[in-house]
Amino acid sequence: MLNRRTILLGGGAVALAGVGGAYLGMRSMGSMEEYNSSIAANRAALARRPETSELVRCAALAANSHNTQPWWFKIKQSGIEIHPDLARQLAAVDPDNHHLYASLGCAAANLGVAAAMGGRPGELSFNPADQGAVVFSFGGGAAAEPALFEAIAKRQSTRGDYDGKPVSPADLATLARAAALPGVDLHLISDRPRMERVRDLVVAGNSKQMADPAFMRELKTWLRFSPRQAMQTGDGLFSASSGNPPLPAWLGPVLFDVGFKAAAENDKYSRQIASSAGVAVFVAQKSDPEHWVLAGMACQRFALAATALGLKHAFINQPVEVAGLRPELAALVGVPGRRPDIVMRFGYGPALPFSSRRPVSAVLA
Template identity: 30%
Template sequence: MEERDLTTDVWRIDAEEFPADAPLAERARFLLRYAILAPSSHNSQPWEFVVEDGRIEIHAVEERWLEAADPDNRELYVSLGCAVENLCIAAEQFGFDFEIAYHDDAVPVVVMLRPDSDTSSHRPPDLFAQITDRSTNHQLFRDESLGDSVRDELRDCVLEDDVTLELIDDSERKGSIAALQAEADRLQMDHPDYREELGYWMGIGALGDSWLKARIGQAVVTHLDIGDREAKKNSKLIQSTPVVGVLTTNSDDPSARVKTGRVFERAALIMSSNGGAVHPMSQILERPEMREDLASVLDGDGELPQQLFRLGYPQEEQGHTPRWPLEKFLVE
């Protein structure tokens, strides 16, 4: 499957088409149509699924791993976790109970579906509808704080052991994080491999740009010195955002990162259900030495920051980025 197969058609899923009487594997594949709408770093969609009856293995795909941006695989496994979360929410919606096994090897996650469950969901019911509505907001947020009830929903959604969410809204700490972001942007944009990799994903249209804009974007990122420009833009985005969220863990293995991804996607869907959005910003965490600097700004329980993101209410509605069709991700 080629870059031209990237499509936004995948966002139009008719839940009425769920094949309720079909074999378990076919029902599982229907649920995976929701999984692939998950966010991923550079929209690289680094997942693959092996379905056998109600058993779904979720694999990380080396071919779509961001070697330059993500040498330690953090974003890879966080992205997988986002897809796992969508899968689980869809499973609950269509009446499945499920069990998840996390591993720190070649098959990091296995989801076992059990049909005909009458257990009620422990998540707010409207999160399912948000799977097809959510999008990342890369632009400024409105100057509007998050209300107490949204903050409570966000705090309550952290169900995984070893994952902590810290919400930061004081200007001093936002200023410190903005300064780290600016430094990280300059350092990352100084690396030809990083720029080339980002340019590749932009150029194939993965970030949702038109053909022409994608090609111009690729040329600019790959060949021009835009470190300062990115630093200024992103530092302003952080300083002006109502809230910065940071998810931390104490362990640093694939399981901890997959769990981080699940919580991150849940938070994104909660924001979406409240008319808001999130925006992950990864450059600080892509620099091992700066990860420690970020940790020193936090006062939560977790020692290792795994995902940093802005939260707020977008000034303008965002369109959907494309995905490859599900068939690309199904392996025997």
């Protein structure tokens, strides 16, 4: 789930982008000003008592794998259903739809927080008979959580360097409380020796994935290089959201093939993990779609709490995506024999451009 890749372009490739783009008309790619304006409308401050369509907007701002937004929503008088959009599956990186269902859980967490804030709290259930739909039924006693609600529109997966500053024990406790859900265990790693072991697993997983032609083809289909391309699709991994320069849509794939190399990516991941304050590993107590949804919910609530505390986060899921690495990660966090679900680094750092989102009308049944 939630595996967002940085597009690394070497200095020579960037120079070529500048020359080639100028020669062939950079204006066709759109501008970051236009892109940021379009994003601002979707990330506008949320109403304190959101209407039903606003609840869906809140849910759709959740983290999700490759920014595929693999969901659609059905509004009913009794509540809101979140259905998997199987047309947005990621067959190479997510062959059993683990990340897809975790993404639904992230959306469900946002929905629950927003509904409680609007005075319509409810309860979540999982319907395996309906392709694993998540059902939010109005009615219940969940308390409003203003800090998490305000964080919904501000949260982003910030795929850049952090400043290495540690997080206080009190704030770590706040993060753990926010993520505490029955059926999911959170393991926080802040000591450098174990973070380095996580780094080694990330590097090993990244190397294996980048050597897989199917993985690379799939990743490339979800890359968005120009502001206009990102605005038109409303999904995918926009290069500027990873701190890289926007490029014309026709040129980006060419330079991606030239500049996206395992060694440079591994160096980047090593540097970014070293700059982080810690790593969070979410492990559900069972490995089935219902518990994958629960892991996503816990992860999203952690991310909202982190945002409220001024922290950034980013996903480093290679050790859970490469099946052969899962046992070592499970052993590292003290749960041998179980399947880790999500790995996230966190720390203090600057914001980057937000990822795009499709309009609410595009995700409604």
